[in-house]
Amino acid sequence: xxxxxxxxxxxxxxxxxxxxxxxxxxxxxxxxxxxxxxxxxxxxxxxxxxxxxxxxxxxxxxxxxxxxxxxxxxxxxxxxxxxxxxxxxxxxxxxxxxxxxxxxxxxxxxxxxxxxxxxxxxxxxxxxxxxxxxxxxxxxxxxxxxxxxxxxxxxxxxxxxxxxxxxxxxxxxxxxxxxxxxxxxxxxxxxxxxxxxxxxxxxxxxxxx
Amino acid sequence: xxxxxxxxxxxxxxxxxxxxxxxxxxxxxxxxxxxxxxxxxxxxxxxxxxxxxxxxxxxxxxxxxxxxxxxxxxxxxxxxxxxxxxxxxxxxxxxxxxxxxxxxxxxxxxxxxxxxxxxxxxxxxxxxxxxxxxxxxxxxxxxxxxxxxxxxxxxxxxxxxxxxxxxxxxxxxxxxxxxxxxxxxxxxxxxxxxxxxxxxxxxxxxxxxxxxxxxxxxxxxxxxxxxxxxxxxxxxxx
Numbered sequence: 001x002x003x004x005x006x007x008x009x010x011x012x013x014x015x016x017x018x019x020x021x022x023x024x025x026x027x028x029x030x031x032x033x034x035x036x037x038x039x040x041x042x043x044x045x046x047x048x049x050x051x052x053x054x055x056x057x058x059x060x061x062x063x064x065x066x067x068x069x070x071x072x073x074x075x076x077x078x079x080x081x082x083x084x085x086x087x088x089x090x091x092x093x094x095x096x097x098x099x100x101x102x103x104x105x106x107x108x109x110x111x112x113x114x115x116x117x118x119x120x121x122x123x124x125x126x127x128x129x130x131x132x133x134x135x136x137x138x139x140x141x142x143x144x145x146x147x148x149x150x151x152x153x154x155x156x157x158x159x160x161x162x163x164x165x166x167x168x169x170x171x172x173x174x175x176x177x178x179x180x181x182x183x184x185x186x187x188x189x190x191x192x193x194x195x196x197x198x199x200x201x202x203x204x205x206x207x208x209x
Numbered sequence: 210x211x212x213x214x215x216x217x218x219x220x221x222x223x224x225x226x227x228x229x230x231x232x233x234x235x236x237x238x239x240x241x242x243x244x245x246x247x248x249x250x251x252x253x254x255x256x257x258x259x260x261x262x263x264x265x266x267x268x269x270x271x272x273x274x275x276x277x278x279x280x281x282x283x284x285x286x287x288x289x290x291x292x293x294x295x296x297x298x299x300x301x302x303x304x305x306x307x308x309x310x311x312x313x314x315x316x317x318x319x320x321x322x323x324x325x326x327x328x329x330x331x332x333x334x335x336x337x338x339x340x341x342x343x344x345x346x347x348x349x350x351x352x353x354x355x356x357x358x359x360x361x362x363x364x365x366x367x368x369x370x371x372x373x374x375x376x377x378x379x380x381x382x383x384x385x386x387x388x389x390x391x392x393x394x395x396x397x398x399x400x401x402x403x404x405x406x407x408x409x410x411x412x413x414x415x416x417x418x419x420x421x422x423x424x425x426x427x428x429x430x431x432x433x434x435x436x437x438x439x440x441x442x443x444x445x446x447x
Contacts, residue, residue, distance in 0.1 A: 037370040068218040075225055082229045086236050093240040096247035158370055180418055183370040 003129060012133040015141035018203060022145040023196045027113040032146055033188040035105055039162050042150035044098070045105045046143025050136060052087065052109050053118055056080045057135035060123040067124075076119045077110075084110050114142055149191045157182030252307070253295070256332055259347035259361035260323055263378075269295065275323050276332075279306035282318035286440035294321075311336045311345070315436045323349065330358050333437060337429025340421040342366040344375065344429060350390065354441045357398065360385040362426060372422030384413050391441050396434040400427035 021027045028049075035045045059079050060067075067075050088106045091099035099106070109115070118138050123131040154160055156179050159167035167176065181187050200206045211217065253272035254265055265271045276294035283289050292305045306319035314334055321332035329352040336345045346362035360382050362375040375381050389410050390398045397411040400423045406412045415423030434441070 035369070037368065041369055066212065066221065068212045068221050070213070071218055071222050074222070078225055078229055082233060085233055089236050089240050089244070092247065093243040096244075096251060100251070154370070183368070183418065 008130060008133055011130050012137040015134070015137040016144060017141075018205065020141045020145065020199070021114045021117070021138045022142055022192065023199050024206065025114075025117065026196075027117050028142055029113075029189075029192065031105070031108050031112055032142075032149060032192060033185040034108070036146055036150040036153055036188050037157065037183050038154045038160075039147065039150045041105065042146040043143070045108075046139070046146045048087070048106060049109055049112060049114065049142055050139025052080070052083055053115055053139040054132050054135035056083050056115060057118055057123040057131040058128050059083070060119050061126060061128040061131035064124050072124065073116070073120070076116060080115050080119070081110050114138055145192065145195065148195065149188055152191055153182045153188060157187075249295070249307075255361050255363065256321055256323075256347050259332055259349045259359050260325055260330060261359040262325075275325060277322045277324050277329075280320050280322060281306050281309065282320060282437065282440050284318075284439060286437070286442070289317075309334075314433060318436055318440070320437070320440070321347075325358075328352055333434060335362075335429045335433045337425050337432065339364050339367045339375075339425040340372050340419070341368070344422065344425050346375075346426075346429070348385070348430065348434070350441075355389055355391065357385050357388045357390065364422070367422050368419070371416065372419040374416050374419060375422055375426055381416060388413060390434060391438070394438065394442060396431045396438070398430050398434065400424070400430070 015021055018024065022029065022032055031045065031049075035041045056076075056079055060076055063075070063079075084106060088099065091106070118135060122134045126134070151161070154162075155166065159165055159172075159178050167178075212221075250268040253268040257263070257265055257268070257271060257275060260275060262271065262275060273294050278291045279294055279296075280291045281289045290305070292307075295307055296305065306317075306321065309317050309319040311334075314336055319334060323330040323332055330349045331352075331354060332347050332349045334345070334347055336343065338344065342365040344362065344364040344367065346360060348360045349358040350356065351358050362382060364373060364375060367373040367375065385398075388398055390396060392411060397408075399412055400415045401407075401412045402420065402423070403414045403417040406414055415427075
């Protein structure tokens with residue numbers, strides 16, 4: 001079995017498109033609303049989730065044959081929580097600035113539905129390599145949506161990207177106003193809704209009969 | 210092996226928990242001193258930021274260069290202890306202003322005495338509540354103990370783009386410079402709703418869309434600076 005067989009590629013690429021965790025499986029919506037007011041936290045959150053999903057998928061996949069069925073959710077949770085805590089401690093010791101920026105988000109990772117969803121649906125029944133790919137794919141699929149939403153919200157909400165002003169001053173002088181509503185969580189939900197709408201309109205497979 | 214047996218489940222769960230507990234305890238204690246050092250360095254950077262010293266590379270050296278002494282004050286404004294900057298040891302961590310815990314700010318009244326270009330500045334720590342979680346900061350006053358030299362605010366979990374903008378130096382922190390603090394023996398320095406500044410000597414515009422965080426900053430300034438009222442008044446009478 002080759003490492004990059006067609007099936008493995010599919011495992012990695014599906015979550016980026018047709019089986020996106022946010023827009024198709026509708027998981028991880030809570031954090032998609034919370035951290036997307038600006039691009040920077042969205043990217044950091046996306047990367048952190050990618051790393052944690054990939055690692056926890058790998059660990060659970062290695063343990064999958066030994067885990068007692070009745071306590072499997074608890075075991076999954078313990079593994080995820082331990083990984084998140086260790087990553088958080090390491091950041092505090094070696095990359096303090098990053099950990100300050102992540103602050104609350106790193107704790108939010110534990111409660112991210114994508115993690116439990118992937119562990120339960122994929123890692124429990126697939127090998128370590130496939131699980132690792134699946135974790136990376138889903139994490140990046142999640143990050144992709146976060147970045148798109150954050151791009152729209154930061155641009156229209158505060159006229160900035162990465163904190164730098166991109167809408168020129170003369171626009172404001174001629175009466176252009178930032179849309180304050182864009183910074184509120186409801187707007188993130190509406191943007192995610194629009195992305196889902198667009199994706200379904202372009203993907204016949206996703207439409208229900 | 211039958212993984213559905215009760216005994217197996219019990220033993221498995223116990224082993225997992227014990228392994229994870231040891232792992233976390235090991236990671237935590239192995240990294241503790243390094244983390245504490247990072248927290249201290251970060252605190253120095255925050256104190257320096259309130260003195261408008263930013264982009265610091267070597268926090269400890271710069272801190273010792275600007276800060277003359279760290280003091281703890283009595284309620285009447287007299288100095289209880291005065292230690293060299295970031296000096297641990299003899300008096301123990303409890304005795305020095307740098308390690309004063311946030312719970313003790315109101316009773317121990319730590320103050321950092323700094324010297325910027327030959328001018329004496331006083332830095333006061335602040336700690337309060339924002340909308341979602343704690344906010345904190347440092348405010349530095351000029352030698353007259355009456356006018357603000359600079360401020361630094363930070364937060365744990367305020368909304369990005371709204372309440373989190375209290376960390377925005379240009380937009381929110383710069384306007385504090387030059388404001389007066391005390392009026393008739395009370396702290397009058399405050400943050401008001403954006404556009405509602407009536408007394409520009411004491412009031413700063415809040416952030417629109419972040420009413421509660423702005424109010425939190427205002428309350429924090431009033432509550433914590435009031436603890437120093439005697440100290441701040443002492444100088445103005447002279």
